Amino acid sequence: MALSLKLKYFVPFDQLMGKTESLPVEDGSSVQDLLATLAAKYAGFSQASLKRHLIILLNGTLCTQDEKLSDGDEISILTPQLGG
Amino acid sequence: MMLIDESICTGCRTCEFACALQQKKSFHYDFSLIRIRKNKAEEGFFLVTVCRHCPSAPCLAACPVEAIGKDSQSGIVTIDPQKCTGCGQCVDACPWQAPVLSSNDGFANICDLCKGDPLCVKFCQPGALRLL
Amino acid sequence: MYAYAGKILHVDLTAEKVREEPLSQERVKKLMGGRGVNAALLFELTKPGIDPLGEENILLFGTGALSGTCAPSSGRMTITAKGPATNLYLKSSVGGHFAPELKFAGYDYLVIHGKARRPVYLWIQDEKVTIRDASHLWGKDVPDTDELIQEELKNDRVETAGIGPAGENLVKFAAIMIGHNSAGRGGLGAVMGAKKLKAVAVQGHKPVEVARPELFKNLSLRALQTLAGFEGRKGLSLYGTAGLVPIRNEMQLFPVKNFQEDHLEGAYQFSGQYLAEKGYLKNRFGCSACGTSCHRFTTVDEGKYKGSKSGGPEYETVAAFGGGCKVIDTEAILKANELCNRYGMDTISTGSVIQWAMECREKEVLDAEGVNLTWGNGEAIVELVRRIAFRQDIGDLLAEGVKRAAEKVGHDSWKWAIHVKGLEQSRAEVRARKGYALALAVNPRGPDHLCSQVYAEDGATPEARALIKKICGSEKYATHVMPEKRGAIVRWHEDCYAATDALGLCTFVTLSRGYLIDPKMMTEFYAHATGTEVSEEELLEVGHRIVTLEKAFNVREGATRKDDTLAWRFMNEPIRSGPRRGMTTPQKELDLMLDEYYELHGWDRATGWPKKETLESLGLEKVAEELARFGKIPR
Numbered sequence: 001m002a003l004s005l006k007l008k009y010f011v012p013f014d015q016l017m018g019k020t021e022s023l024p025v026e027d028g029s030s031v032q033d034l035l036a037t038l039a040a041k042y043a044g045f046s047q048a049s050l051k052r053h054l055i056i057l058l059n060g061t062l063c064t065q066d067e068k069l070s071d072g073d074e075i076s077i078l079t080p081q082l083g084g
Numbered sequence: 085m086m087l088i089d090e091s092i093c094t095g096c097r098t099c100e101f102a103c104a105l106q107q108k109k110s111f112h113y114d115f116s117l118i119r120i121r122k123n124k125a126e127e128g129f130f131l132v133t134v135c136r137h138c139p140s141a142p143c144l145a146a147c148p149v150e151a152i153g154k155d156s157q158s159g160i161v162t163i164d165p166q167k168c169t170g171c172g173q174c175v176d177a178c179p180w181q182a183p184v185l186s187s188n189d190g191f192a193n194i195c196d197l198c199k200g201d202p203l204c205v206k207f208c209q210p211g212a213l214r215l216l
Numbered sequence: 217m218y219a220y221a222g223k224i225l226h227v228d229l230t231a232e233k234v235r236e237e238p239l240s241q242e243r244v245k246k247l248m249g250g251r252g253v254n255a256a257l258l259f260e261l262t263k264p265g266i267d268p269l270g271e272e273n274i275l276l277f278g279t280g281a282l283s284g285t286c287a288p289s290s291g292r293m294t295i296t297a298k299g300p301a302t303n304l305y306l307k308s309s310v311g312g313h314f315a316p317e318l319k320f321a322g323y324d325y326l327v328i329h330g331k332a333r334r335p336v337y338l339w340i341q342d343e344k345v346t347i348r349d350a351s352h353l354w355g356k357d358v359p360d361t362d363e364l365i366q367e368e369l370k371n372d373r374v375e376t377a378g379i380g381p382a383g384e385n386l387v388k389f390a391a392i393m394i395g396h397n398s399a400g401r402g403g404l405g406a407v408m409g410a411k412k413l414k415a416v417a418v419q420g421h422k423p424v425e426v427a428r429p430e431l432f433k434n435l436s437l438r439a440l441q442t443l444a445g446f447e448g449r450k451g452l453s454l455y456g457t458a459g460l461v462p463i464r465n466e467m468q469l470f471p472v473k474n475f476q477e478d479h480l481e482g483a484y485q486f487s488g489q490y491l492a493e494k495g496y497l498k499n500r501f502g503c504s505a506c507g508t509s510c511h512r513f514t515t516v517d518e519g520k521y522k523g524s525k526s527g528g529p530e531y532e533t534v535a536a537f538g539g540g541c542k543v544i545d546t547e548a549i550l551k552a553n554e555l556c557n558r559y560g561m562d563t564i565s566t567g568s569v570i571q572w573a574m575e576c577r578e579k580e581v582l583d584a585e586g587v588n589l590t591w592g593n594g595e596a597i598v599e600l601v602r603r604i605a606f607r608q609d610i611g612d613l614l615a616e617g618v619k620r621a622a623e624k625v626g627h628d629s630w631k632w633a634i635h636v637k638g639l640e641q642s643r644a645e646v647r648a649r650k651g652y653a654l655a656l657a658v659n660p661r662g663p664d665h666l667c668s669q670v671y672a673e674d675g676a677t678p679e680a681r682a683l684i685k686k687i688c689g690s691e692k693y694a695t696h697v698m699p700e701k702r703g704a705i706v707r708w709h710e711d712c713y714a715a716t717d718a719l720g721l722c723t724f725v726t727l728s729r730g731y732l733i734d735p736k737m738m739t740e741f742y743a744h745a746t747g748t749e750v751s752e753e754e755l756l757e758v759g760h761r762i763v764t765l766e767k768a769f770n771v772r773e774g775a776t777r778k779d780d781t782l783a784w785r786f787m788n789e790p791i792r793s794g795p796r797r798g799m800t801t802p803q804k805e806l807d808l809m810l811d812e813y814y815e816l817h818g819w820d821r822a823t824g825w826p827k828k829e830t831l832e833s834l835g836l837e838k839v840a841e842e843l844a845r846f847g848k849i850p851r
Binding site: 008010011053054055057059060061062064076078079080081082083084 | 446447448449450451452455457458459460462463466467468489510530531532642665666669674675676677681696724728729730794795796
Binding site: 097104105203207208 | 320433
């Protein structure tokens with residue numbers, strides 16, 4: 001069974017992958033699996049996903065890459081930002 | 085030669101400190117052979133004054149005592165301190181007025197490109213300084 | 217003396233006398249530099265109960281131990297005084313290029329005493345100090361003042377720290393400006409204005425020497441590589457601090473309408489990304505030795521605010537004027553930022569006081585003649601900045617800061633006056649971020665948007681989780697919604713931030729989100745610069761000592777545990793929407809965190825006062841004696 005996910009891409013990824021995307025993934029997938037799928041799909045993304053420093057939001061909250069996904073989840077992919 | 089993009093210089097002056105460290109093993113803008121100044125004609129931008137070791141090198145012809153030479157292989161322009169009289173003609177001839185007349189002995193000094201591996205380029209994060 | 221200039225300069229504006237004091241090895245060993253020595257001098261040279269705007273207050277400019285070198289981002293300076301907004305300890309950190317120049321002029325520290333009879337400015341060049349008439353400069357905005365001083369001194373290499381009309385008019389959040397950079401928080405500009413000191417101009421030729429030039433060079437290059445390896449630095453360079461807006465907005469932790477809401481549709485229009493995309497960003501500015509150059513230079517080239525140009529805006533600026541006031545008008549925000557910089561006024565507090573006023577109008581307890589205080593009104597912000605700087609009409613009320621303004625207005629307006637200790641809080645949602653909340657509550661100067669960042673607590677990266685494991689013993693504490701262990705997390709960060717400030721480094725290269733130049737590397741920089749080896753423990757102990765000194769100042773002024781608190785809204789009104797809906801940081805949780813924090817510090821739980829043995833263990837015996845004299849040592 002596939003899980004249907006809504007993905008939101010932020011700067012700089014939106015230039016490569018667009019702003020949003022609906023993507024099905026395998027049941028039982030983790031965030032890490034999702035990133036691997038994206039890296040395979042978008043050549044430019046593979047570099048970033050290999051770098052550990054991504055900010056991933058799962059339904060609006062920070063998550064680690066081993067978090068398991070559910071049907072209808074919304075995932076935002078950002079790079080970390082410094083500020084104050 | 086040095087490729088300078090003044091439009092992306094942020095005025096952080098790290099290059100001046102790096103050059104000072106290289107030249108004099110201590111820190112002051114006066115020891116640096118690259119100089120960053122505010123561009124008064126264009127607010128928010130900076131002027132980068134340093135020998136570009138440019139192909140035309142008008143300083144060579146301008147020097148009345150032939151103290152300035154250009155290495156045919158590396159392209160690096162040098163001033164012979166033994167011959168230099170501190171007249172300042174090279175400064176006038178240079179489109180960027182790059183040679184620095186020393187406040188100590190009055191002689192002209194220019195960037196020696198750190199013998200081919202310029203430190204300022206290594207320290208420049210904005211990428212305004214590049215070695216061609 | 218390697219790294220240091222070796223001297224403290226005292227200028228007495230009342231007597232018009234100047235005195236030099238050597239910077240002792242003992243002071244340097246105990247407090248390292250910058251913020252540290254400032255804190256000690258403030259404690260030693262003032263008595264409790266003085267008026268921050270009176271003659272007895274002192275104003276300190278402290279360079280970092282590494283300032284004036286190529287150590288990355290090492291040009292930060294700390295300015296310290298007793299604060300007009302809080303009547304407590306005040307420090308503000310600022311970048312630009314003033315710190316190296318003060319060292320080149322011969323001094324690590326400048327201490328201003330007394331009060332001039334008429335407006336003056338200081339000219340410090342190569343250890344020669346002149347007190348010059350500034351009556352022709354009084355009333356002028358900051359950029360004009362800087363230019364006039366350079367013309368007058370016939371010297372375009374002068375660096376200036378000065379005030380604008382806001383400082384002259386004693387606005388409680390007037391800033392001291394160094395070019396486009398702001399020592400913004402707490403009203404240091406008013407301290408300077410009260411002393412009738414318009415500016416300090418410096419220039420010098422004394423080089424900064426380091427003990428091991430070759431090793432220092434290699435370490436600096438290695439540090440640059442470390443910085444370059446972190447993805448977040450690219451964003452900081454490209455988009456500045458305002459690049460943080462989309463993340464916080466996406467997390468629905470972006471304060472809107474005076475912290476009533478946590479998400480704003482259209483917030484992207486004042487993000488750092490937008491400013492770059494749409495061409496408002498013309499160039500980036502870098503502080504001394506900082507190639508990351510996060511500071512912005514933005515202009516408005518068309519429309520109502522055509523011709524506006526300034527440094528900034530920062531995250532806190534757009535978050536205060538944009539999110540806080542629910543204004544999406546990018547250009548109005550840029551104009552407000554420009555005016556704050558021209559008048560020399562802190563954008564955090566200015567935005568805070570305006571959104572408080574807008575909520576007052578919403579709740580029908582305040583109105584302003586000629587200014588429409590509705591949420592989202594960009595023109596109103598611009599007009600209010602002017603009125604506040606010049607204390608006109610409602611500006612006179614707002615210039616006092618939210619705490620005093622709420623006391624005047626009454627009704628329940630104190631409930632939405634978002635401050636701690638009398639200093640307005642920056643735009644961070646602390647109902648969901650417990651460590652951040654604790655850090656804001658306990659900081660001696662009031663909420664500190666830089667030194668309260670304890671990002672590791674959210675465990676967003678492997679490094680963050682590893683650090684939490686190191687501090688707390690387990691990764692399970694790497695979540696920002698849990699109050700447990702926040703005391704330990706804040707303690708570790710406090711010491712590191714203080715060490716950062718003592719060295720003159722920018723918090724963005726040491727901690728913030730990236731944790732890049734770590735304590736070990738800081739000790740290496742210090743050793744190669746000064747020739748003196750220090751261990752990591754010693755470095756963090758210096759940090760600890762500084763934090764304790766700052767606390768001691770407040771204790772002597774009468775501060776107690778009740779001053780380590782949060783705004784009522786965060787303790788009583790839950791987040792209204794989003795994934796963190798329903799959260800507050802209630803008193804019970806704050807108490808739990810404070811208990812742990814005080815315990816770890818060795819401070820009395822009931823009063824927050826440092827215990828005698830705590831002070832003595834840090835070599836602060838004289839501080840203990842002084843506090844005992846005032847009956848402030850817990851039994």
